[in-house]
Amino acid sequence: MARARNRQVSLEVTPYYHCTSRCVRRAFLCGEDAYTGESYEHRRQWVEDRLLELASVFTIDICAYAVMSNHLHVVLHVDTQLGESLSDREVCERWHQLYKGTLLTQRYLNGEALNRAQMDAVSDKLDDWRSQLQSISWFMRALNEPIARRANAEDGCKGRFWEGRFTSQALLDEKALLACMAYVDLNPIRAKMADKPENSDHTSIQRRINSLKKNKAQPEPLAPFIGSLPQDEHSGIPFELGDYLELVDWTGRVMRADKRGYVEQSLPPILQRLSMSNDRWLELAQSFEDKTSNLAGCHQVTKLAAQILGYQRVPAIAQNRRYFG
Template sequence: MPRPRKEQVSLSDTPYYHCISRCVRRAFLCGEDVVSGRSFEHRRQWVEDYLLKLAGIFSIDVCAFAVMSNHTHLVLHVDQQQALSWSMEEVLHRWHSLHKGTLLTQCYLNPELRPKLDAVQLQSVRDTAEIYRQRLFDLSWFMRHLNEHIAREANKEDQCTGRFWEGRFKSQALLDEAALAACMAYVDLNPIRAKIADKPETSAHTSVKQRIKQAKYAKQPKALYPFVGNPRNNMPKGLPFELKDYLALVDLTGRAIRQDKRGYISASHHSILERLNIDQSSWLTLTTGLEQQFGAVVGNCANMLLYKSEHKHQRLHGMGAAKRLLNSA
C-alpha cells in the first residue's frame, strides 16, 4: 500500500525530491503515436513552460527536468525558509497569480478597499495568507498545479474527459549529494536512454540542454536552480557542485550509456565522482536504473538507516542498492 505523501516528504531530512508523473491512458503526453499517426510533440513545450512558470511562483526550485513521451521527470528543491520570509502581501500576490483567492484577500490587495477592512476581516486575511504560504512550498500542491493544467489542456485538445495522469505522482527523497548528482544525471539523460536524442545538447525539453546553451556564454539559466560550487562556509543558495564538473560528468555518462560499455569512461577520476567517492561502474548503474534500484528514499547506507530509524519504518526499498552503490559515498 502506498504511504501517505506527508510521510514521503520530510523537509527536515532533505529539501531535494525526484518526482515522476506518468500518463494513465494509451494517448501520449508528447511524442508521436504510431497507431493513430498523430504528433503530440508540441505538448512538451506546454510542460516546460508551465513548470518554469510555477517555479517562479512557488518557493520550489527546478534542479533538473526531462519531458518524455508519456511521463515527466523532475528534480525539485523545496525552499521553505524563503516562503516563510515572504510578507503577507507577497504571498497573496503569488497565490493570486494562480487563483482568484477570496473576496477579502482581493480587497486587501486593493489600495482603495484595504483601509475599509475591520480587525476581524484583517485577521481572516492573515489566516488565509498563512494557508497559502504553506501551499507555496508544498510539493503536492506544486505537482497538482502542473499536472492539472497539462491534463486540462490535453483533454481539451483530444476532445475528451477523464483522468490523464496516474492517481498520484511518485516521489523519491534525495538524502545526500551522491543521490542528488546521480538523480539529476539520470533525469537529464532520459532522452538519450530512450534513443530520442544522441547527445545532451540536442535533447529537447531537458534542463541539461538549457544549462549547456547558457554555459556557452558563461551564464546559468535564470529559471533553474543554479550550481554554486562545492560546499563551503557562507555558501549561497544553489546546487553543491561546479557546473562544468556536472556537465562533463553528464557527457561522459551519456556516452557510456549510449554505447553500452561500462569501461568506456576514462579511468581517471572525475572531480564529482572523486569527491563523492563513487566508482565508475556503480555510477553507471545508478544513472541507468535509479527508479528500479530505490524506492521512496535515495541515499547512502548511513543516511537511509537514519531515515528509517527516525521515521520508524520496518524496511526501506533500496537498502541493498545503497550498500552496493553508495556505501562509500
C-alpha cells in the first residue's frame, strides 16, 4: 500500500529527495517507440527546459536529473533558508511566473491600493505560496502536469500520461546523496543510451561538464558543489565538483565491460574518504532504487527518520547497514 506523502517527505528529516515519475501509457515519454516506430525524442527537451525553469521559481535546487525514454529522475534539495528569507513581493512574483494567482495578488503586484481586508487576504495567500514554493509535491506537480497536457495534445488523446504519483526517496546522509546522484547521472550509460557521461544527453552531468568546458563555472540552474564550506552559510552539495566528476567518470567506465580491467586499478579518493568499498559503490551506482528503500542512509539516521515520520519499524535495516554503515 502506498504511503501518505507526509510520511515520505519531511524537511525535519532531510532536505534531499530522489523523485521519479514514470509514464503509464505504452507510448514513450521520449526516445523512439520500437512498436510504432514513432520518435518522441523531442520531448526530452520539454522536460529538461521545464525542470530548469522551475529551479529558478521554486526555492528547491536540482542536484541531479536524467530524462529517460519512459521515466525521469531528479534529485532535489529544499532550500528552506532561502524560502523563508524571500519578501512577500518576491514570493508573489515567483508564483506569478507559473500561475495567474488571484485578482487581488495581481493588483498587489501592480502596486494598486488595497484596503486592510484585501491586504489580509493577500498575506494569507502569500503564506500559502511561500510554503508551496518549498514543496516537493508542488514542484513535481508543476513539472508533470504541463508535460502531460502537451504530450496528450500531441498524441491527440486524453487520460493519464503519468502513473498515479511520483515516487520519492529520502536521502538521509552524504553517502546516500552522492550514490543517488551518481545513479541518476549514469542512468543513460546503464541503459546503454550513452557510452560516457559527457555524451549522456539531457542529464545534469552533461550540463555540468559542458559548462566547465565553456567557462569553468558551475551552471546556475543546478545546485553548486560547495566542498567543505559550512552548509548554514552556503547552500549546495557538500563535495568538490572535481571529485564528483572523477567518481562518475570512473563509475561509468567500470559499468562498461570493455573498460572494467583498466579502471579498477585506481579508486577515486572520494570513496576512500567516505569509507565505501568499490563493490558496494558499484552496486549502488547501478541499482540504487533496487538496493535501497524510501529512506536511504546509515542505520542511525534511518532509525531517527523513521521515528520522526511515525514508522512502526525501521525499513531496510540490512540494506542500509550494508551500503551506508
